[in-house]
Amino acid sequence: MTTSTLVQSVRSVERIHVLDAVRGFALLGILLMNIPYFALPEETVSNLNIRNEYSGPNFYAWWIITMFFEGSMRGLFSMMFGAGMVLLTTRLSKNMHIDSAAEIYYRRLIWMLLFGLIDAYIILWPGDILYSYAVCGLFLFPLRNIKPRHLFVIAGILMLFFVAKISYQRHEPLRNKIAAEAILKKKLPPGKQTLAQKEIVDKWKGFQERQKLENKKKQVTAEIRKTKGTYATLWSHYADVNTYLESSDFYQSGFLDCLIFMIIGIAFYQLKIITGERTQNFYLLFALAGYAVALPLIYFQIKTSVSVRFDVIKYLERIPIQTYEIRRLGLTIGHLGMLMLLYKSGFFSWIFNIWAKVGQMAFSNYLLQNITCGLIFYGFGFNYFNELDRYQLYLIVPCVWTLNIVFSYIWLRFFSIGPFEWIWRSLTYWNVQPIRKKDKVLVH
Numbered sequence: 435m436t437t438s439t440l441v442q443s444v445r446s447v448e449r450i451h452v453l454d455a456v457r458g459f460a461l462l463g464i465l466l467m468n469i470p471y472f473a474l475p476e477e478t479v480s481n482l483n484i485r486n487e488y489s490g491p492n493f494y495a496w497w498i499i500t501m502f503f504e505g506s507m508r509g510l511f512s513m514m515f516g517a518g519m520v521l522l523t524t525r526l527s528k529n530m531h532i533d534s535a536a537e538i539y540y541r542r543l544i545w546m547l548l549f550g551l552i553d554a555y556i557i558l559w560p561g562d563i564l565y566s567y568a569v570c571g572l573f574l575f576p577l578r579n580i581k582p583r584h585l586f587v588i589a590g591i592l593m594l595f596f597v598a599k600i601s602y603q604r605h606e607p608l609r610n611k612i613a614a615e616a617i618l619k620k621k622l623p624p625g626k627q628t629l630a631q632k633e634i635v636d637k638w639k640g641f642q643e644r645q646k647l648e649n650k651k652k653q654v655t656a657e658i659r660k661t662k663g664t665y666a667t668l669w670s671h672y673a674d675v676n677t678y679l680e681s682s683d684f685y686q687s688g689f690l691d692c693l694i695f696m697i698i699g700i701a702f703y704q705l706k707i708i709t710g711e712r713t714q715n716f717y718l719l720f721a722l723a724g725y726a727v728a729l730p731l732i733y734f735q736i737k738t739s740v741s742v743r744f745d746v747i748k749y750l751e752r753i754p755i756q757t758y759e760i761r762r763l764g765l766t767i768g769h770l771g772m773l774m775l776l777y778k779s780g781f782f783s784w785i786f787n788i789w790a791k792v793g794q795m796a797f798s799n800y801l802l803q804n805i806t807c808g809l810i811f812y813g814f815g816f817n818y819f820n821e822l823d824r825y826q827l828y829l830i831v832p833c834v835w836t837l838n839i840v841f842s843y844i845w846l847r848f849f850s851i852g853p854f855e856w857i858w859r860s861l862t863y864w865n866v867q868p869i870r871k872k873d874k875v876l877v878h
Contacts, residue, residue: 450521450778452710456788457514458793459773462835464506465803466499469827471561471833472807472821475654475661481744483647484654488740491825501732502765505758508563509695509766514793515567516699516706519574539575541749542862543568549801549858554676558812559804563692565680570692577700585701589694593759596690601756603686607641608750614638631773645746658791658820665814695766708770714778721771728764791842795852797844799838806834 478484487493519539526535550565577585615638617631627635643649661669679688702708707720735753742748774783782798792799809815810830822830845852849869851859856869 445575450585450709451629451790452519452774453514453521454793455710455777456708456770456773456792456793457518457796458512458789458790458799460507460510460514461796461799461803462789462838463503464511465611465807465831466503466828467505467507468561468803468868469807469831470824472559472811473818473822473827474824475657476750477650477654477657478820481650482624482740483744484651485824488497488743492823495825495828497736500736501729505762506765506769508783509762510770512692513699513702513708513766513770514593514694515571516574516696517703518699519571519696520578520598520703523575523578528836537861540572542858543571545858545861546571549797549854550680551803554680555669555673557801557804557808558672559808560672560675560679562804564674564678564800566684566688566692567696569684569695570689573693574696575702577697577704582701582704585697585704585779589697589701592690592694592697596687597756598695600687600758601754604755604756605750607746610634610638611747644695661811661819662813662817668812668814674723681811694759695763698763702770707774709776710774712774714775717771717774717778719771721775724764724769724771726764728761728768731761732765735761743837756827788839791846792838794812794846795842795855797858798852799842799856801854802841803834806837 435828457759475484482488482493482496485492487496498826522542523535523539526538546564547568550568553559553562577588580588617627617635622631624632660667663835699708706712707716712720735757738749738752742752765815777786803862811817811819813819840853848871849856853868856862856867
């Protein structure tokens, strides 16, 4: 059987409804974190000093998003990706030789990587996840049949390594400060300093200059000017940003950030956690355990950031270990458990049906979000970049959600898969695939 051969059709009822729903929930939720990066300079997003947002609705908007959502929607989406890999390859393997199933899977990832480059370099979204997921997905296929306990061991080892690595890297400015101050205490004349000592001192002085508020505001002004320019100006700016994000930054942090959660998602799928097949008591304890780990750590991080007014050195002096991935995992587990509790209760089937429609077209809806936000905020569109307060961005979010939901409902009334899913599938099989509901569909 060739890879272009039609395989057993998958009716809509064969889809795992709750997986689609959680994927849809995560996709909608991820916009809460993404929209500030569409609408505001990067420094403004993460530093309340730029606009002096220490009170009022802007502060509370930042506090709520950071406390209850930051990182967790991406975590859910990554887990769904891992689970989806197992679901896809299992169905493919039932209908064809494993080599053919692997070929289709890797072809899908190659096309996904190319779509990621389009998202980053043509749609101009520097927060693209398609490229990252495609690269991480290359490592998942051999893990599909590994036992859950072994997957947890792999994820645990990677998590410990990642936390140690990030903690060491993030504390470089503090180490540099200590070394520079030790050299300066010796009061050596500039000519008496060794080349290594001079480099350390110059590096510390350069860091101090960059941390000054007036210099950060200059950086923000420069970014605003580029983002409010023409498409060509914006492309030039984001081409450099995306080249960094999808190379050095991705391999320094993004790779393990995604891969760990994908591996956990595979284990959760095998243990039937992510498919809603465990008991309500299990999910209650699951959610409570996740929140018990995450919320105290997040609150301490928020309190520390505000108390030191986002001073990097003071923050690092108070928090020696970077717990971001740990608290992100806890919050993701908490949300997953709570979602499954709501699903198992049966009282919220209406909203799960809405989320499932969005999740069934997650690829198309993700690109729709990025295109819509680009048109709203970038200079070649309505040019609202840096024009709105932080809290006002969250008045736009429900509007984009509505667009996603209405689009999904209308499209799926006539077609079996989303438009970009259809393009992706046709490219994967190198053959125009059926799309109308009455047509035969492929395993996906």
